[in-house]
Amino acid sequence: MAFVPDDQKSLTSLVNAIGASAAIFSADARDNFNILAANRPFAAMLDRDPEAMAGARLSDIFPRYLTHPLSERIIECLSTQNTTETELVIDRGGLVSWWRFVYSPILSGEGATRQVLNTCIDITEKKLLETSLSQSRSRFEAVVEAAYDGIISVDREHRIVLFNSAACQIFKIERDAAIGRPLETLIPSRFRNKHAGYLEGFKRSPINSRPMESRVAVMGLRSDGTEFPAEVTIAKIKVGDEVEFTAVVRDISERAKLIDELQRAAIKDPLTGAYNRRQLSKILADEVERCRRFDHKMTLAMIDLNGFKSINDTHGHHIGDEVLTAFTRCLRANLRDVDTVGRWGGDEFMIIWPETGEEAADRAVKRIREALADVAQSFSVEGVSIHFSIGLQETDGSLEAEEMILRADKLLYLEKRASSLKPA
Known part of the structure; x- marks a missing residue:
C-alpha cells in the first residue's frame, strides 16, 4: 500500500520520481478510472503526450481489449x-511488447482508498526468452518423440525421468508405467549387480558421452519378460548440481538374427546343419596344430555313402535329402560333443576325433554302422537303407591337414572298391 500526497503537483512529482512507467488512478462512484498523474515512461508506453495524460480516463488511453x-x-x-x-501485451502499430501491470492501493487518512498506484514493467525480453525456450522445448520433445531409437533419461538415483515413444515400443511398456522406475528393471536380472557400478564409473570419468561408433551391444528386458539384443550409447548431462544420464537404445533383434543366419550360412551346410567344407578345413587345421603343440594324436575319417546316386535316381532327390539328414543325425548321436562332423560335399562326410587314436575311432565307426540299421525305418518310402565306405587316418601332428585328407580319401577309395567287388 502506497502513501502519497493529495495535491496534483506533488502527485506529478511522485510519479516522475519512479523509474518505471507509473500512473495514479482514481475511481469515481461508477468505477470509472481517471488518471490523476502519469510520468513520461508511462505516456511513452502508450505513445501519448505526457502533458495530456492528467484527467484522461482508462478507456480513453488503452485499447478496448485492454480496458x-x-x-x-x-x-x-x-x-x-x-x-x-x-501481464498483458500491447500492440502499438504492429510493435508488440509485453508489460506487467501492478496496482497498489493508496493509503488515505480516511481508511479505504479509491486511488491506486499503477506501475508497469517491460517484460518483453523475458517473454521472448520464454517463448524461445518453449519453442526449443517443443522442438526437442518433437524430435525425441519422432526418434526411431528409444531415448531414456535417468536422474542421479538412476530412476527414469524421460521415456520416448520408441522406448515404449521397444520395451513394450506404457510411458506412465516407466517413469519413476529404476533403470535396471529394463535389463535382465543377471546383469543388474554390476549395472549401477558401470553408471557411477561413467559419472566419474572425464568422458561425457560415448559416440554411436563406440556403442556397445547389451541385452534388454521387455515388460513381458522377453530379452532382446540392443545397441546403447550413453551421455551424461549436468542439471543444476546433479548429473543425469541419457541413453539412446536401438533394438537390433532383426540385425542380430540376420548376422546369426549369415554366420551359420558361412560355416554350416544348409540341408543337414552340419559343418560345411570351409569350416571343416579350418577345424582340421586347428586340430593338427593342437596335436603338434600338446603332443597327442587325432584321427580323421572321410566317409562316402554307397549307392546314393541310385537312391536319388529311384526315389527322387527329396528321399536323397532324407537320407543325408538322417545319416547326419546318426553320426551326431554316436559321437562325443568334442568330435566334429560335417558334410564335405555331395554324399561325402568328414569326422574329426580330437585326442583320439585310430583304434578308438574305429570302435566309434562300428557303433555308427550298428545304429544305421534302425535309421531305415524313419524314411517315408520302403526299401531304402544306408551303407557307407570310410577311410581313417591318424596323426600325431607330423602330417599336414591336406595330406591327412589325401590319405583318408585313398583308404576310402580302397574300401569302396573292395565292397563293390563283393558278391551281392
Whole structure:
C-alpha cells in the first residue's frame, strides 16, 4: 500500500520520481478510472503526450481489449485493498511488447482508498526468452518423440525421468508405467549387480558421452519378460548440481538374427546343419596344430555313402535329402560333443576325433554302422537303407591337414572298391 500526497503537483512529482512507467488512478462512484498523474515512461508506453495524460480516463488511453482486464485488476485492488497484478501485451502499430501491470492501493487518512498506484514493467525480453525456450522445448520433445531409437533419461538415483515413444515400443511398456522406475528393471536380472557400478564409473570419468561408433551391444528386458539384443550409447548431462544420464537404445533383434543366419550360412551346410567344407578345413587345421603343440594324436575319417546316386535316381532327390539328414543325425548321436562332423560335399562326410587314436575311432565307426540299421525305418518310402565306405587316418601332428585328407580319401577309395567287388 502506497502513501502519497493529495495535491496534483506533488502527485506529478511522485510519479516522475519512479523509474518505471507509473500512473495514479482514481475511481469515481461508477468505477470509472481517471488518471490523476502519469510520468513520461508511462505516456511513452502508450505513445501519448505526457502533458495530456492528467484527467484522461482508462478507456480513453488503452485499447478496448485492454480496458476490461485492467479494470478488473483495479476493482480487485480497491475491494481487497491489496496489490494485484496482470501481464498483458500491447500492440502499438504492429510493435508488440509485453508489460506487467501492478496496482497498489493508496493509503488515505480516511481508511479505504479509491486511488491506486499503477506501475508497469517491460517484460518483453523475458517473454521472448520464454517463448524461445518453449519453442526449443517443443522442438526437442518433437524430435525425441519422432526418434526411431528409444531415448531414456535417468536422474542421479538412476530412476527414469524421460521415456520416448520408441522406448515404449521397444520395451513394450506404457510411458506412465516407466517413469519413476529404476533403470535396471529394463535389463535382465543377471546383469543388474554390476549395472549401477558401470553408471557411477561413467559419472566419474572425464568422458561425457560415448559416440554411436563406440556403442556397445547389451541385452534388454521387455515388460513381458522377453530379452532382446540392443545397441546403447550413453551421455551424461549436468542439471543444476546433479548429473543425469541419457541413453539412446536401438533394438537390433532383426540385425542380430540376420548376422546369426549369415554366420551359420558361412560355416554350416544348409540341408543337414552340419559343418560345411570351409569350416571343416579350418577345424582340421586347428586340430593338427593342437596335436603338434600338446603332443597327442587325432584321427580323421572321410566317409562316402554307397549307392546314393541310385537312391536319388529311384526315389527322387527329396528321399536323397532324407537320407543325408538322417545319416547326419546318426553320426551326431554316436559321437562325443568334442568330435566334429560335417558334410564335405555331395554324399561325402568328414569326422574329426580330437585326442583320439585310430583304434578308438574305429570302435566309434562300428557303433555308427550298428545304429544305421534302425535309421531305415524313419524314411517315408520302403526299401531304402544306408551303407557307407570310410577311410581313417591318424596323426600325431607330423602330417599336414591336406595330406591327412589325401590319405583318408585313398583308404576310402580302397574300401569302396573292395565292397563293390563283393558278391551281392
